[in-house]
Amino acid sequence: MRAVIQRVHHASVTIEARVYSSIRQGLLVYLGVDRDDGDSDIAYMVDKLSRIRVFEDNAGQMNLDVTQAGGQVLIVSAFTVQADARRGRRPSLDRAASSDRAAILYGMVCEGLRNAGIRIEKGSFGDHMAVEASNDGPICILLDSRRLF
Secondary structure, three states: OEEEEEEEEEEEEEEOOEEEEEEOOEEEEEEEOEOOOOHHHHHHHHHHHHHOOOEEOOOOOEEEOOOOOOOEEEEEEOHHHHOEOOOOOOOEOOOEOOHHHHHHHHHHHHHHHHHOOOOEEEOOOOOOOEEEEEEEEEEEEEEEOOOOO
């Protein structure tokens, strides 16, 4: 499982000219599910997303997680996060999970974050979405549950 996370001032998902979901300060997460992902990948991602310290404390140091900062998480399924662009010009998506499996695991990550006490909003799985964000920093972090990078 891979994620691109951004610390944001605010973010939103729009579908067909209608705001579908939005957050204020927090994390925008693009989540990609690998075809071999399972329970340990879900647990890793939930733990990292809920506890990664990328928000500033009173001293200006990145010592706070999203909950401590009073933030929210907007999590968007993005199979292209699994793309391999090392060879050629067309990214390979061979590692991406099938849509049915990805929807289940994406839902389990969302549920895990909710159970951790984090207010989340979601994209609309499988739909074409316009995602808008005001990146704060910019702070952008790549996560991989298999620690490949």
